[in-house]
Amino acid sequence: MDKKKGKLTRKQKKNLVRILAALCLFVLVKGIDLVLHHGYGTGLARLLPLENLGWLLPFGLYLGIYLYVGFGVLRKAVLNIGHGQLFDENFLMTVASIGAFALGIYSAISSSGMSTEGFDEACAVMIFYQTGEWFQNYAVGKSRRSISELMDIRPDEARQKQEDGTFRIVDPAQVKVGDILQILPGERVPLDGIVTEGCSSLDTRALTGESVLSDVKEGDSLISGSVNVESTLQMRVSRPYSESTVARILNLVEQASDQKSRSETLITRFAKVYTPAVVISALILAVLPPLISGWTGNGFNWTVWIYRALSFLVVSCPCALVISIPLSFFAGIGGASRNGVLVKGAVYLERMNSTRVFVFDKTGTLTKGNFVVTEVQPADRRDLILEYAAIAESQSSHPIAQSIQSAYGKVPADTTAYVLDNIAGKGVQARGGHSILCGNEKLMEQFGVTGEHVGGAGTVIHLALDGKYLGWIRITDTVKPEASEALRSLNGRTVMLTGDREEAARVIAEETGITEYRSSLLPQQKVDELERLLASKKKGECLCFVGDGINDAPALMRADIGIAMGGVGSDAAIEASDIVLMKDDLRGLAVIQRIASKTMRIVYENIVFALGVKLAILALSAFGIASMWLAVFGDVGVAVIAILNAMRANRIVRMSSGRD
Numbered sequence: 060m061d062k063k064k065g066k067l068t069r070k071q072k073k074n075l076v077r078i079l080a081a082l083c084l085f086v087l088v089k090g091i092d093l094v095l096h097h098g099y100g101t102g103l104a105r106l107l108p109l110e111n112l113g114w115l116l117p118f119g120l121y122l123g124i125y126l127y128v129g130f131g132v133l134r135k136a137v138l139n140i141g142h143g144q145l146f147d148e149n150f151l152m153t154v155a156s157i158g159a160f161a162l163g164i165y166s167a168i169s170s171s172g173m174s175t176e177g178f179d180e181a182c183a184v185m186i187f188y189q190t191g192e193w194f195q196n197y198a199v200g201k202s203r204r205s206i207s208e209l210m211d212i213r214p215d216e217a218r219q220k221q222e223d224g225t226f227r228i229v230d231p232a233q234v235k236v237g238d239i240l241q242i243l244p245g246e247r248v249p250l251d252g253i254v255t256e257g258c259s260s261l262d263t264r265a266l267t268g269e270s271v272l273s274d275v276k277e278g279d280s281l282i283s284g285s286v287n288v289e290s291t292l293q294m295r296v297s298r299p300y301s302e303s304t305v306a307r308i309l310n311l312v313e314q315a316s317d318q319k320s321r322s323e324t325l326i327t328r329f330a331k332v333y334t335p336a337v338v339i340s341a342l343i344l345a346v347l348p349p350l351i352s353g354w355t356g357n358g359f360n361w362t363v364w365i366y367r368a369l370s371f372l373v374v375s376c377p378c379a380l381v382i383s384i385p386l387s388f389f390a391g392i393g394g395a396s397r398n399g400v401l402v403k404g405a406v407y408l409e410r411m412n413s414t415r416v417f418v419f420d421k422t423g424t425l426t427k428g429n430f431v432v433t434e435v436q437p438a439d440r441r442d443l444i445l446e447y448a449a450i451a452e453s454q455s456s457h458p459i460a461q462s463i464q465s466a467y468g469k470v471p472a473d474t475t476a477y478v479l480d481n482i483a484g485k486g487v488q489a490r491g492g493h494s495i496l497c498g499n500e501k502l503m504e505q506f507g508v509t510g511e512h513v514g515g516a517g518t519v520i521h522l523a524l525d526g527k528y529l530g531w532i533r534i535t536d537t538v539k540p541e542a543s544e545a546l547r548s549l550n551g552r553t554v555m556l557t558g559d560r561e562e563a564a565r566v567i568a569e570e571t572g573i574t575e576y577r578s579s580l581l582p583q584q585k586v587d588e589l590e591r592l593l594a595s596k597k598k599g600e601c602l603c604f605v606g607d608g609i610n611d612a613p614a615l616m617r618a619d620i621g622i623a624m625g626g627v628g629s630d631a632a633i634e635a636s637d638i639v640l641m642k643d644d645l646r647g648l649a650v651i652q653r654i655a656s657k658t659m660r661i662v663y664e665n666i667v668f669a670l671g672v673k674l675a676i677l678a679l680s681a682f683g684i685a686s687m688w689l690a691v692f693g694d695v696g697v698a699v700i701a702i703l704n705a706m707r708a709n710r711i712v713r714m715s716s717g718r719d
Contacts, residue, residue, distance in 0.1 A: 067197075071193070071196065071197065074189075074193055074196075075193060077127065077128060077189075078128060078186065078189050078190055078193055080127075081124050081127055081128035081186050081189075082186055082190075084124050084127075085121075085124050085179075085182055085183065085186055088117070088120045088121065088124065088179075089179055092117060092179070114163075114164070114167030114168075117178050117179075118160070118163065118164065118167070118178055121160075121178040121179060121181065121182040122160070122178075122182075124182050124186075125156065125160075125181060125182045125185050128185055128186055128189050129152075129156070129185035129186075129188075129189065132149050132152055132153060132185065132188065132189070133149075133153055135149040136149040136150050136152075136153040147334065148188075148334075148376045148377065148381075150334075151334070151337075151338070151372050151373070151375065151376050152184060152185065152188045152373070152376065154338075154369075154372055155184055155369045155370075155372040155373045155687075156181045156182075156184040156185050157181070158181075158365065158368075158369045158372075159177045159178075159180050159181035159184065159366075159369055159687060160177065160178060160181045162177045162362060162365060162366055162369070163177025163178040163180075163181065164177075165362065166362065177366075180686075180687040180688060180691075183687075183688065183691055184373055184687065184691050187691045187692070187694075187695045188376075188691075188694070188695065190695060191694070191695040191698045191699060194698070194699050194702055195382045195386075195698065195702055213284075213305060214231045214247050214248070214249035214250070214283065214284070214305065215231075215247075216228045216229070216230070216231070216249070217229055217230070217231045217234050217240050217249035217250065218240055218241040218242070218243070218246075219233075219234055219238055219239075219240060220238070220239035220240065220241065220293075226241045231249040231250055231300045232300045232301070234249070234250055234296055234299070234300065235296070235299065236296055236297065236298060236299055237295060237296060238295070238296045239255065239293055239294070239295055239296075240252065240293065240294050240295075240296060241291065241292070241293050242281075242287045242291070242292045242293075242294065243287065243291055244259070244287055244288065244289060244290060244291065245286070245287065245288075246286070246287055247283075247284065247285070247286050247287075248261070248281050248282065248283050248284065248285050248286070248287060248294070249283060249300075250283050250296050250297075250298065250299075250300055250303050250305075251280070251281065251282060251283050251296070251297050251298045251303045251304055252280075252281050252294040252295050252296045252297045252298075253278065253279070253280060253281065253294060253295050253297060254275055254276060254277050254278060254279050254280075254281060254292055254293070254294055255277065255293045255294060255295050256277060256292070256293035257276075257277070257290055257291055257292040257293060258274070258275065258276040258277065258290065258292075259274075259275060259287050259288060259289040259290045259291075259292050260272040260273065260274050260275070260287075260288045260289045261273050261274075261275055261281070261282075261285040261286065261287060261288065262285060262286040262288050263282065263284075263285045263286075272288060273285075275292070280297075281294050282304050283300075283303040283304050283305040283306075284304060284305035307634075333375075333377055334375075334377060337371070337372065337375035337677075338372070340371065340375075341368040341369070341371045341372045341375070342368070344364060344367060344368040344371055344681055345361075345364050345365045345367075345368035346364075348364045349361050349363075349364050363683065366687070367680055367681060367682075367683050369687060370680040370685060370686065370687040370689075370690040371677060371680045371681060371690075373687060373690040373691055373694055374673055374676045374677055374680055374685075374690040374693045374694050375673065375677060376694050380665070380666065380669050380670070380701075382698065382701075382702060383665045383669070383698070383701035383702050383704070383705045384662055384665060384666070384705075385405070386702060386705040386706070387658055387661045387662045387665065387704075387705040387708050388405035388408055388409075388658060388662070388708075389405070390658070390705055390706055390707070390708035390709035391405075391408050391654050391655070391657070391658035391708040391709070392404075392405065392408065393709050394654055394708060394709045395408075395650075395651055395654050398647065398650050398651075398654075399640070399641040399642045399647065400638060400639070400640055400641065400647050400650060400651050400654075401638065401639040401641060402637075402638050402651070403636075403637050403638065404637075407620055407637045407638055408654070408655045408658050408659075409655070409659060410601045410619055410620050411601070411603070411620060411638070411651055411652055411655035412652075412655040412656050412658070412659040413599060413600055413601045414551060414600070414601040414602065414603045414619070414620060414652070415550070415551035415552065415596070415597070415600040415601070416551055416552045416554065416592060416596050416600065416601075416602040416603065417546075417549055417551055417552065417553050417554070417602075417603050417605065417648070418554045418555075418556060418589060418592060418602060418603065418604045418605065418614075418618065419553065419554065419555045419556070419573070419604075419605050419606075420555075420556060420557070420585075420604075420605065420606035420607060420611050420614070421555055421556075421557040421559060421564070421567060422458070422536060422557070422607070423458075423606075423607035423624065424605055424606055424607055424624050424645075425538060425539060425542050425555065425567060425571055425573075425645070426536040426537060426538050426539060426542075426567065427536060427537050427538075427539055428458050428536060428607070429458075429536065429537060430458045430459050430461070430462035430518070430534045430535070430536050431462055431466075431534065431535060431536075432445075432462055432463060432465075432466035432532055432533070432534055433517065433533050433534065433535045434532070434533035435466075435530065435531075435532050435533075436513075436530055436531055436533075437530050440529065440530050443529070444522050444529055444530045444531075444532060445463065445466055445467040445532070446467060446471060447489075447493070447495050447497070447522060447524060447529065448463045448467070448497050448520065448522055448532060449463055449464050449467040449471045450471045450473070450474055450477055450489055450495060451477075451479065451486075451487045451488075451489040451495045451496075451497035451522075452464060452487065452497065453470075453471060453474040453479070454474075454479050455481075455487070459518060459520070459534055462534050463520070463532065463534070466532075473491070473492060476491040476492050477489040477490060477491030477492070477495070478490045478491060482498065482502060482505070483581065483582065484501070484558060484581030484582060484584075485498045485499055485501045485502040485505065486498015486499055486502040486520070488502075488506075493524055493525050494524070494525050494526065495522070495523070495524060496508060496521075496522065496523040496524075497520060497521075497522050498520065498521065499519070499520070499521065499560075500512070500519075500521060500560075502521070503521050503523060503528070506523070506526070507526075508521075508523040508526060508527070508528050509528060510523070510528045510531070511528075511531070513531055513533070514562045515533070515562060515563075516535060516562070516563055516566040516567075517533045517534055517535035517536070517563055518533070518534045518535070518536070518559055518560075518563060519531050519532070519533050519534075519560070520532040520533075520534060538567060538570050538571055539643075539645060541644060541645055541646050542570075542571045542645055543570065543571050543572050544646065545644075545645035545646045545648060545649060546571055546572050546573065546645070547572055548646070548649040549648060549649060549652065550652065552574055552575065553572070553573050553574050553575070554573070554574070554575045554576065554577070554592060555567065555568055555571075555573045555575070555576040555577070556576075556577050556580055556585045556588055556589070556614075557576065557577070557578055557580065558578075558579065558580050558581065558582075558585075559578055559579070560578060560579060561578040561579060563578070564576045564577075564578035564579075565578075582613075585611075585613075585614055586613050586614055586617060589602075589604060589614050589617055589618065590617070593617075593618070593619075601619035601620060602618050602619045602620070603618060603619065603620040603621075603622055603648075604617070604618035604620070604621050604622070605622045605623075605624060605645075605648065606621075606622075606623065606624065607623065607624050611635075612634075612635040615635040615636045615637075616635050620637050620638060621635060621636040621637050621638070622636055622637070622638045622639070622640060622648065622651075623635065623636035623638070623639045623640065624640050624643055624645070638651060654708070657707075657708055658708045661704055661705055661707060661708050664704060665701040665704055665705060668697070668700070668701060668704075669697050669698075669701050672693060672697050673693070673694075673697060676689065676690060676693040
């Protein structure tokens with residue numbers, strides 16, 4: 060499919076024209092044959108005035124149509140045999156159709172050149188097989204378009220500022236960190252960077268699936284792949300193209316098909332066993348019954364049983380399963396991408412359908428991560444407490460540290476006089492003009508400082524100066540407005556892991572509806588707790604960890620499925636997770652769970668339907684009840700119906716709706 064307009068490719072048009080032309084010629088020849096047969100009793104064979112060779116005319120006409128429409132299949136069959144790939148659908152169709160021609164020739168010679176039975180069926184086998192193949196290619200192309208639309212975020216050019224102040228169009232891959240770029244209205248942001256001049260609105264729909272524009276001004280971050288809508292911007296590049304958001308997303312999408320699901324792998328293994336088995340069964344069907352029935356006076360009854368065996372081969376083609384199952388997953392991944400959810404492979408859709416345990420990080424996942432200092436005690440020491448806390452947190456980019464620095468409102472005068480030691484999971488020790496301890500109660504206990512226990516919501520930071528307790532700071536974070544709704548819509552247990560105190564964790568759990576929580580966890584303890592949850596889950600269930608993709612990389616990688624929140628601009632989110640929610644919206648979890656459930660339902664429907672119909676027609680063919688015409692329609696019909704069913708997985712599931 061054409062990525063921009065969704066039109067048929069030149070190759071698809073060419074194949075469609077060839078199939079339609081062959082079908083028209085086939086109908087014309089078959090029509091004339093039927094008219095002559097009903098009028099004169101001998102069909103096309105009557106038109107060639109050669110004794111016992113009248114069959115050559117219909118044979119030549121049908122063979123010409125057959126070669127015109129089926130040459131590609133014959134060529135693939137020969138090439139695959141040369142590569143050792145004997146048993147595939149090309150081989151099955153080639154053997155069945157050539158066998159039908161051979162039976163037609165044998166029947167014609169046996170009837171003194173007047174019979175043309177078998178030629179039309181051989182030709183029909185190839186025409187309808189090619190029709191089914193075209194529908195398969197069309198369906199794959201249409202489903203791929205959902206993901207290919209995402210590929211349109213690839214920037215084609217960048218306006219690079221030159222030394223003389225002018226701008227020159229260059230390849231984004233040539234731009235270096237620190238270069239100044241200009242983005243005109245309507246142009247795509249080529250690389251990640253910071254706005255240095257101008258203000259505008261950005262369309263991030265291709266990245267997040269969200270149609271709401273986001274405003275940017277000087278100092279704000281720009282994400283590659285978004286579109287500048289209103290006015291001209293200038294930006295300073297912060298990362299090279301190879302490390303930009305758009306490059307990482309495109310790499311993720313291109314590799315999505317590499318991670319096959321168990322269902323896909325099972326079908327591939329099944330086809331490798333199934334196809335040789337049906338070829339052997341067809342051979343037995345052609346040989347054994349005539350030998351068992353014995354001599355009839357006119358020889359062994361080979362024709363009837365070979366015809367049944369050829370019909371058996373036609374309907375046995377496993378293309379309905381081999382194509383529709385991967386297509387179902389591909390369509391599901393495409394539908395997810397249109398909702399701003401990037402799935403790294405079919406295996407993760409399959410696992411998501413089995414997920415019954417959802418484990419959440421708190422900060423930045425269930426909460427906004429916008430920390431604000433709301434209380435300092437004792438109040439008469441507020442400025443002193445904030446000053447020394449700002450010194451201790453001066454080199455940290457953690458949101459809590461930034462909230463303290465923001466509350467202090469200025470840069471501490473003598474930060475260079477201190478050496479800062481980070482104590483994992485507890486806080487910071489600053490050594491210099493004074494000895495400063497800034498952290499949780501465990502930090503105070505480690506250094507023998509007697510403080511006070513502070514309850515209530517939020518994170519409490521304690522401060523000690525030269526071994527004496529100075530006071531504490533309460534920092535609160537707000538729960539995301541959609542958190543409660545999103546968690547209620549999930550099908551399974553919900554668990555929160557946090558380093559916060561028990562009281563703070565309990566408040567968040569009650570507000571969001573989390574069923575279980577573990578508090579006061581160090582980073583390594585989070586992974587240990589995750590291991591316990593993995594060990595306690597039921598057989599066949601999967602565990603999903605949801606985090607911000609920055610501090611939670613070990614947990615994201617250890618879980619059955621790692622889901623990163625707000626993946627735009629986050630390297631760790633794209634690299635460590637299996638699924639990325641490009642919008643910082645927890646409702647995306649329910650969306651991907653519904654997409655996974657729908658995809659797997661379609662997969663099972665196709666497996667049951669395809670195998671059921673094929674087994675029925677195989678049995679009918681073996682007993683001579685089904686002709687080769689029914690076998691052809693059975694094969695192509697099953698494939699087309701399974702493909703159309705698979706394409707339903709591509710329908711968008713909106714966050715605001717629980718319907719498929």
